[in-house]
Amino acid sequence: MANETTIPLLPCRSVDDVAPFYQALGFEVTYRQERPNPYVTLRREDLHLHFFGVPQFDPADSYGSCLVLVDDLVDIHSAFADGMRATYGKVLVSGVPRMTRPRPRRNQEGHFGFSIVDPGGNWIRFVGRATPPETDDRGGLARTLHNAVVQGDSRGNPAQAARILDGALGRPEADDDPAVRVEALVYRAELALQLDEPESARELVRQARSIPLDDGARDALADTLRHAEDLIAGLPPA
Structure with a gap:
């Protein structure tokens, strides 16, 4: 055949x-x-x-x-x-x-x-x-982000994905690779919109923007940072 x-x-x-x-x-x-x-x-x-x-x-x-x-x-x-x-x-x-x-x-x-x-x-x-x-060997937050993606993107369960991420994001920022933390915050903002929490999404994007990044990391995160702007583009002004 x-x-x-x-x-x-x-x-x-x-x-x-x-x-x-x-x-x-x-x-x-x-x-x-x-x-x-x-x-x-x-x-x-x-x-x-x-x-x-x-x-x-x-x-x-x-x-x-x-x-x-x-x-x-x-x-x-x-x-x-x-x-x-x-x-x-x-x-x-x-x-x-x-x-x-x-x-x-x-x-x-x-x-x-x-x-x-x-x-x-x-x-x-x-x-x-x-x-x-x-990329899992970058640390605990990277692994947690992957687990959240399984729940949110693969299984369609944004509430469970948000719960998974919230605990990890509550740790001090010094424990994380800044680039991974930006990825996690932007994904959490996406989940917030799916959960009809627009103000939470706006705050999470603000946190992601505030993380210092070197030029290499900023270039590598270009798509993520653009996605962050897409997330809040349709929200009414704060």
């Missing part, structure tokens, strides 16, 4: 919700019908996603998911982020739909990945084929 193609078929409340969202990410609608059943097919290069509408469907109850292996994880995440900024004025980081950041997945043999949670509540999980260097 050769040249087989597998296409996920995922539920949603309305194809009118999912189609514009994926179009913002650079997908095109290749087929659509309303009767006898709502159905839409979307394509972005070699990635195909199909959706069927269920009028009484609750996205919060969705178990829909699929795994997408990509060569350049950062590039596709950046393209999705740019599409969100152009369409919504910001990167969607809380609620449904939303997108997580590329981070190491400790529960997936060190793979690097991010997730899209679409308007149907489906988790489209993007994983890079290359395995990034292991």
